[in-house]
Amino acid sequence: MNIVVCVKYVPDATADRQFESDNTVDRVGVDGLLSELDEYAVEQALQLKEKAGDDTEVTALCIGPEKAVDAVRKALQMGVDKGVHVSDEAIAGSDYAATSLVLAKAIEKIGQPDVVMCGMASTDASGGVVPAMLAERLGLPQVTLAAVVETQGDQVRIKRDGDTATEVIGGQMPLVLSVTDQSGEARYPSFKGIMAAKKKPLETWSLSDIGVDAGQVGLDAAWTAVDDTTARPPRTAGEIVKDEDGSGATALVEFLASKKFI
Amino acid sequence: MSEVLVLIDHVDGAVRKPTYELLAIAKRLGEPSAVFIGGADKAAEVAEKVKAYGAEKVYVVDDAQIKGYLVAPKAEVLQQLAEKAQSSGGVAAILIPSSGEGKEIGARLSIKLESGLITDAVDVSAEGVVTQSVFAGNFTLTGKVTKGTPIITVKPNSAAPEEGAGAGTVEEFTATISDAAKKAQIVAAQPRQATGRPELTEAAIVVSGGRGTGGNFEPVEGLADALGAAVGASRAAVDSGWKPHTFQVGQTGKTVSPQLYVANGISGAIQHRAGMQTSKTIVAVNKDEEAPIFELVDFGVVGDLHTVLPAATEEINKRKG
Ligand SMILES: Cc1cc2nc3c(=O)[nH]c(=O)nc-3n(C[C@H](O)[C@H](O)[C@H](O)COP(=O)(O)OP(=O)(O)OC[C@H]3O[C@@H](n4cnc5c(N)ncnc54)[C@H](O)[C@@H]3O)c2cc1C
Ligand SMILES: Nc1ncnc2c1ncn2[C@@H]1O[C@H](COP(=O)(O)O)[C@@H](O)[C@H]1O
Numbered sequence: 001m002n003i004v005v006c007v008k009y010v011p012d013a014t015a016d017r018q019f020e021s022d023n024t025v026d027r028v029g030v031d032g033l034l035s036e037l038d039e040y041a042v043e044q045a046l047q048l049k050e051k052a053g054d055d056t057e058v059t060a061l062c063i064g065p066e067k068a069v070d071a072v073r074k075a076l077q078m079g080v081d082k083g084v085h086v087s088d089e090a091i092a093g094s095d096y097a098a099t100s101l102v103l104a105k106a107i108e109k110i111g112q113p114d115v116v117m118c119g120m121a122s123t124d125a126s127g128g129v130v131p132a133m134l135a136e137r138l139g140l141p142q143v144t145l146a147a148v149v150e151t152q153g154d155q156v157r158i159k160r161d162g163d164t165a166t167e168v169i170g171g172q173m174p175l176v177l178s179v180t181d182q183s184g185e186a187r188y189p190s191f192k193g194i195m196a197a198k199k200k201p202l203e204t205w206s207l208s209d210i211g212v213d214a215g216q217v218g219l220d221a222a223w224t225a226v227d228d229t230t231a232r233p234p235r236t237a238g239e240i241v242k243d244e245d246g247s248g249a250t251a252l253v254e255f256l257a258s259k260k261f262i
Numbered sequence: 263m264s265e266v267l268v269l270i271d272h273v274d275g276a277v278r279k280p281t282y283e284l285l286a287i288a289k290r291l292g293e294p295s296a297v298f299i300g301g302a303d304k305a306a307e308v309a310e311k312v313k314a315y316g317a318e319k320v321y322v323v324d325d326a327q328i329k330g331y332l333v334a335p336k337a338e339v340l341q342q343l344a345e346k347a348q349s350s351g352g353v354a355a356i357l358i359p360s361s362g363e364g365k366e367i368g369a370r371l372s373i374k375l376e377s378g379l380i381t382d383a384v385d386v387s388a389e390g391v392v393t394q395s396v397f398a399g400n401f402t403l404t405g406k407v408t409k410g411t412p413i414i415t416v417k418p419n420s421a422a423p424e425e426g427a428g429a430g431t432v433e434e435f436t437a438t439i440s441d442a443a444k445k446a447q448i449v450a451a452q453p454r455q456a457t458g459r460p461e462l463t464e465a466a467i468v469v470s471g472g473r474g475t476g477g478n479f480e481p482v483e484g485l486a487d488a489l490g491a492a493v494g495a496s497r498a499a500v501d502s503g504w505k506p507h508t509f510q511v512g513q514t515g516k517t518v519s520p521q522l523y524v525a526n527g528i529s530g531a532i533q534h535r536a537g538m539q540t541s542k543t544i545v546a547v548n549k550d551e552e553a554p555i556f557e558l559v560d561f562g563v564v565g566d567l568h569t570v571l572p573a574a575t576e577e578i579n580k581r582k583g
Contacts, residue, residue: 013513013532017397037514096379097372120514126396126536127381128362132333132369141445142333145362147507157449161507163361164273168450169332175446181514182507223378223409227391230402235544235558240551243565249573252545253581255561259543261467261489261522262578 001056001173004107005045005117006134007038007075009068010124017124022219023226024093025124027065034071038119039078039186044149044179045117046079046187051151057081059110063091063102069204076197077189083202084110090207093219096125100133102217105210107138114154118178120145128178135176143171147182264354265319265347266292267340269367270312271359273453275304279464280359282315282423284416290388292354294428295319295347299339302326305432313430315423321435333363334443337370342437344375344411353411355390360415368415377410384420384519384540398513398532399539418463419519454508457493462509465492467522468541470511472496472534474527474548474567477504481571482526488578494518494538496528512537526567530555547571 011017011030018026034042042060049056060075062068063086072083086106094102107113116138121128128145135142146158146169154173159166160180189197207214215221241251256262266288271278281296288294296317298308302324309320321343328335340356347353356371358364360382372379385393392414394403407413462468469491471482479493486493495505497512511518513536523541528534530546530553538544539558546555551564563570 013398017400019401023403096369100373123513124397126513127365129365129369129372129379129381132366133373135334136337136370136373139442141442142366143446144366162451163363165451165453167448167452169446170449171446223372223376223407224380224405225408226403226405228404232395232400232402232539235560238544238556238558238560238562240556240559240562240564242551243563243570246569246573248547248563248565248570249577252547252561252563252570252574253577255545256489256522256578257581259522261543262581 001048001052001114002111003045003048003056003058003115003117004110004113005041005058005060005075005080006103006130007042007060007062007071008035008119008122009033009062009064009071010035010122013123019229022093023229024219028067032067032070034074035119035123037121037123037181040179040181040183041117041119042075042078042080043186044183045115048115048151059084061103061106061110062086063099065092069202072202073197074189076200076202077193078187079193082200085202085204086210087204088207088214090214090218093222094217095222095224096127096129096133097223098217098221100130100137102207102210102212103130103134104137105212106205109205109210112174114173116140116176118176120178120180131176131178138176140174140176141171142176143169144178146177146179149177149179149183264292264352265295266354267343267347267356268294268296268317269340269358269364270296270298270308271361271364272300272308275300275308277308277311279423280416280418281312283418283421284357284359285312285315285317286421286424287386287416288357289316289424290386291390293318295321297321297323297340297343299323299325299336309430309432313428314425316426316428317430318428320430320432322432323435323437328439328444330448331444332446332448333366334370334446335439336367337374338439338443339437340367340371341374343435355412355414358413358415360417365415368413372413375410375413377413378407379413380405380407381415383414383416386414386416395540398536417517417519459486460490460492462492462494462516463518465518466520467491468494468511468518468520469524469526470494470496470528471499471526472528473498473502475499475504477502478568479504481567484575485524485571488575496534525555526571528555529553530558
């Protein structure tokens with residue numbers, strides 16, 4: 001089996017995330033890492049491999065600036081077999097459409113996948129749309145937002161909390177699969193894994209390597225434009241009271257009544 | 263005037279509130295055309311509903327052939343409708359509810375129509391300027407679609423529904439669905455059990471509990487019921503098995519933007535804030551005065567939720583008489 005797991009390098013959510021003057025996400029000034037939500041995708045990809053046997057190959061694929069190779073390295077340490085990092089100045093500022101194009105072209109070069117595994121959403125853009133766009137571009141079905149993944153041969157079944165019901169969804173490989181943070185804790189890289197990762201193949205491709213024209217990607221080719229980014233004004237300090245012998249409850253009710261919630 | 267396609271959000275013909283919010287936004291942009299993909303037997307009833315909120319046209323697409331298949335067939339329907347409408351009077355925008363499925367429909371449609379997609383809008387102006395809230399609600403973004411027909415997924419509670427009848431002309435539409443679109447299928451579905459409380463994402467008031475409840479949600483639920491509120495939970499409470507995942511508020515749960523959010527025994531981690539920071543009024547009860555949630559609140563009580571909440575609930579019920 002051939003599994004490609006898409007991993008994104010994102011600014012640390014607990015750091016002070018910012019925008020650049022051109023309204024793109026600051027991916028350099030803030031420490032980055034493999035998106036926590038994509039660790040779950042790596043985990044599920046590895047579990048599929050462990051179930052299917054050793055001739056299965058898992059490739060971690062990341063699009064992003066130079067530093068983004070760290071996300072691929074982490075996936076290699078966790079246990080994927082090889083890594084591909086697509087990096088090209090022209091990609092900077094790409095929107096979902098361009099990102100999904102580059103991912104699709106890179107996947108075609110990696111070779112016909114049985115499963116393209118994604119996280120439920122990136123922790124920066126958090127659109128959760130790249131997996132569906134990728135499926136559209138690759139002409140594949142998509143089975144997304146899985147809390148539980150089960151396979152039997154090329155049959156895939158997932159369980160998920162749908163918008164209005166708990167659902168079991170079935171599909172057949174090849175397909176695009178995305179998993180949530182309910183799918184099971186991601187493993188930590190072991191010391192052995194960290195050492196082994198150093199010897200694993202890691203390729204860096206430019207746009208020309210995958211046959212994408214620089215004019216198709218980047219900020220200027222984007223199908224959407226961000227005109228303004230404004231930091232939300234800090235909330236004005238509220239009133240905080242200490243509860244003493246029931247005074248907290250009374251004050252709380254007074255506040256709610258003053259705001260007409262009661 | 264150009265049409266604005268609005269995908270109706272419904273469960274077996276029961277129209278959900280976000281549909282009316284989308285219609286209100288659609289009126290700013292052009293002539294609202296509601297799109298019903300569902301059972302033909304429910305069409306008349308649904309058409310009446312959306313008409314009352316301003317739909318000029320109602321496209322009815324019988325889902326007998328595609329029911330149970332996910333996302334891809336609906337994207338094909340919208341593509342074909344958009345192409346048809348484009349050739350008559352033009353399409354100003356396509357509005358879709360920002361649910362898990364809605365965003366994925368938008369994603370496929372975006373590639374099909376080679377049109378820009380903006381997700382998770384919290385507002386859309388008459389000029390098509392879209393407002394989003396990002397980085398856990400710490401930044402507000404405004405932007406526009408610059409290519410093709412704007413496809414915008416809109417979060418619940420982003421506009422007030424506006425009553426006022428449109429023409430509501432019903433037009434049946436038959437789409438051609440490819441075999442490729444029928445490759446992912448719902449095998450089984452268990453509808454969410456009714457809680458008797460408002461829907462979390464639609465509620466005007468949300469009362470949430472976290473690890474600090476110690477697993478006893480009674481004080482939280484008591485206050486919620488006194489206020490007519492929905493009940494939410496932090497991931498810690500969900501991971502502990504105290505509440506199902508559908509109650510989770512935050513980055514990997516639901517985003518809520520109610521008039522009032524009451525966080526009880528919740529520390530206020532960035533991932534939790536991501537789901538509630540845009541609430542109009544925020545109140546917290548936490549026994550640790552250093553808890554980061556207090557940085558966000560309009561009103562906070564430093565105290566034990568197990569005593570504060572029941573006392574407050576009793577007082578509220580007394581006032582209500
Ligand atoms: C990728 C990722 C995604 C995540 N997504 C989400 C998400 O969607 N939603 C989410 O909520 N979290 C999410 N988290 C987890 C988040 O980081 C926090 O761990 C979580 O929100 C903590 O929940 P809590 O506030 O209930 O628990 P804690 O942080 O343990 O806080 C409990 C609070 O209760 C208070 N307390 C204890 N006893 C009492 C009492 N008797 N009375 C009053 N107060 C009391 C304590 O002082 C403390 O402040 C995510 C994390 C990651 C890494
Ligand atoms: N630049 C990228 N490189 C690799 N994978 C990505 C990238 N952007 C998005 N993805 C994948 O698509 C998923 C959803 O991303 P998004 O639609 O941006 O929320 C992520 O969890 C990743 O699996």
